[in-house]
Amino acid sequence: MTTLRLVWRELRERPGQLATSFLAIGLGMTIIVAIKTVAHFSEKAVARQLDELGANVLILPKGVSVGDYYSSDVNSEEMPEEYVGRILNSSLQGVDNLSPKLTQSVEFGGSRVLLTGILPKNEFGNKAVWAEGDGIFARPTGCGTVKSPLAFLQPGQPDKTAVRRAVVEELQPNEVLVGAEVAAAHNLKAGSKLTLKGKSFVVRQVLPETGTVDDSRVFAHLHTVQKLFAKPGKLNGIEILGCCESIAQGTLISGLNKLLPDARVVTIKQIASTQLKTNTLMGKFSIIFLALIVVVGGAGIANYMQSNVQQRLREIGTLMALGMEPRSLLMVFLAKAVFLGVTGGLFGYVAGSALAVVLGPQIAQAPVLPLPVWLGWAVLLSTGIAVVASALPAFRAARLDPAVALREL
C-alpha cells in the first residue's frame, strides 16, 4: 500500500463524482487554453499585418499632416534630429525600429526627383517590402523580429549576404540607392554615376520595386542630404516600426506624445483595428473564464471534496484508529486534488488546443497551432485551483474527531 494507491483505489470507487469534478475543471481549462491559443496567433497575425505595412507610427513636425508627408511636400516644416536620440534614450516599450528622414526635391536628368536622406540600417529595418522574397535585403518579418535597429544584421540571422551587409552598414557619402522607377527611367544600375545638386554619386544598388513612392526616390545617407541642403540636424519625419501590442494598448503613442510634445504622432493601427478589437475581446473573455473556472470549478471541487469527506467519515475514523496521522490524511485528500488538477489541466490543454486549431483560423485569420507553453500553465493553473478548493475539506478531514468519525459512540 502507498498513499497514491490508496488515492487511486478511492478515485475508482466513486467514478461518477470524480467525472463531474474532472469535467468542471477540464472544460474550464479547455476554454481558457483555446482562447489563449487563438489570441496568441491572432496577435501574431496583427503584428504581421502591421509589419507588412512597414512603419506604423509617424512622427511629424506639429504643422505637417500625413498627406503632406506622403505627398513629399518638401517645403513643409522640419524638426530636430535630436528627437531620435530622445526616443532611443527613453524607456518606451514597443519601438522595434525607427528611421529618421529628410526628403528634398532635386533636379536630375531634366526632371525633379525626391532625394531622401536615410540612416540605412534603420531604414532597412522598417521596410518590410524591401525585405520580402529572396532579395539581398530579405530579413525575418513580424512583430519583435527587429529588436533593435541593427538586430537584423546580427550574426546568426538568416538571409545574410555580403552585399546587403556592405550596403546597409556602410552607405558611403558619395553613394545612393535608387528606386526601381528612377533606375528604369534613367537607365541606372549598380555602379552607375549621377550628379545631384552638383555632387557626384555612385549607384550602390537599385532597390526592389515596391509599388510605393519609394520607387520614384533616390536614397542617400541622411547626413549627406543634410549637408547637401545645408540643413544639419533637421528631419522631415521619423518613421517608427512599433510593436502591435504597445500600439493596440495605446502606450506607445501616449508615451511618444509625452516625450515629444512639440511633434505630431500619427498611428496607422486602425488598419488592423477589427482584429485588435477581437484580441482585446479575447483577452477580456479569458479573464472572465478564468474567474468563472475559479468560482465554478473551484466550488465544484470543494463541494465534491466536502461530500467525499462526509461519505468517508467511517473510513477516516478507521484510518485514524489504525494510526494514520492527520498530516497523512491531509496528504491523501490533497493528492486527490492534485490528481484532479493535473488530469484536468492535461485534458484542458489537449481539448483546448484541438478546439483552437479547428475553430481558431476563423477568428485569428491565420493558422493556429498548439502552444506547448500552455501545457505547463494549464496543469499549474488547474492544479492550483483544485488544491486551493480542496484545502478546507482536506483540513476538516484531518482535524476530524475520530470518535465522531467512527460513529461508534
Next chain:
Amino acid sequence: MIRLEAVSKRFRLRGREVTGLDAAELHIEDGEFVAVVGSSGSGKSTLLLTLGGLSRPDTGSVHLNGYSLYDLSLPDRARARRETIGFLFQTFNLVPYLTALENVQVPLYLAGRSLAEQEQETRRLLEEVGLGDRLDHKPAELSVGQQQRVALVRALANKPKLLLADEPTGSLDPARAEELMAQLKRLNEEGLTIVMVTHDLSVAARATRHLRMELGRISEENTK
C-alpha cells in the same frame, strides 16, 4: 499497562447531552482479558475510544505504558496507536474499495514498512487464517466470517500489545462467534492484552476479568 484516573466525558448525541464516562477509574495490567458489559448507551464504546486515544476526555487522565496518552501530540498519539493498539470493530470497518490484501497492508504501510515487506507479511497472515484464496477480494465479495478474519488480521498486523474490541461477535453467527472467541483467548494466552466491549454475557464469560458500565461509571464484577 492502562490507567484511567477520574475520566469524564460528556458529548451531545442527536441534540441530547449524554454522559459517556463519569469519573471513571480503571487499571488494567499487561496480559489481562477484560470484558466490559453494560446496556446500550452505558458508555462502553466511549471507554474503548478513550482507551484507544481517539476520544479526549473532558477531565481526568489516561495513562498507557506509563505516559499520559492525551498529553501527546496528535502525530505521537497516532504513532502510539500504530505501535501499541489494535482495533477490532463490530462491523469490521474494512475499507470497501481495498482488497483483503490491501486492507491488511494499511497498518503496515502506516508503520512505514516497504511495499515488499507489506506484501510478504500480509500474504502470510491471511494464508494463516485460511484466506490465501481471497487476497484480491474486496470486502463486499467476502462472507461475514471472512471479513471478520481480515479485520482481526489487520488489527494484529503490527503486533500490538493491546487489542480493543468493540462487540467483536456482534455481526457473527454463533459458530463464527465461538471461533473468534477461541482465537482471542489463544492470543491472550500468548500475552496480548484485550479489552472487549460486549453486551453478550456468554461472550463476556470468556474473559478473565469483567467490568460493568452504567451511566458512564465502571464497576468491577467477579473475576475468574
